[in-house]
Amino acid sequence: MSGARDEHADAATKHRAAEPHARRILADGEPWIVREVPAPVFDRRGGTHLVFESPTIMRRVRNFAPGWHLLDDESLYELSLKPRWM
Numbered sequence: 001m002s003g004a005r006d007e008h009a010d011a012a013t014k015h016r017a018a019e020p021h022a023r024r025i026l027a028d029g030e031p032w033i034v035r036e037v038p039a040p041v042f043d044r045r046g047g048t049h050l051v052f053e054s055p056t057i058m059r060r061v062r063n064f065a066p067g068w069h070l071l072d073d074e075s076l077y078e079l080s081l082k083p084r085w086m
Contacts, residue, residue, distance in 0.1 A: 027077035
């Protein structure tokens with residue numbers, strides 16, 4: 001059963017990485033996929049978020065520059081570490 005779950009996770013990861021405005025980076029020894037997604041429907045502020053996903057962590061960033069996909073890997077990863085109030 002674990003093999004099927006791993007295959008599903010691998011397929012989902014490949015799908016997310018193929019999305020427009022998705023990037024793969026390596027930071028803190030972990031592979032990350034960074035992608036821009038619409039805000040959840042319950043978020044009345046709307047807009048889009050950057051989602052940072054590694055095999056063990058997911059981070060959502062609301063405030064980011066429109067050209068985020070042009071940042072180098074280190075600068076992009078730094079966005080995921082900033083406090084929310086900045």
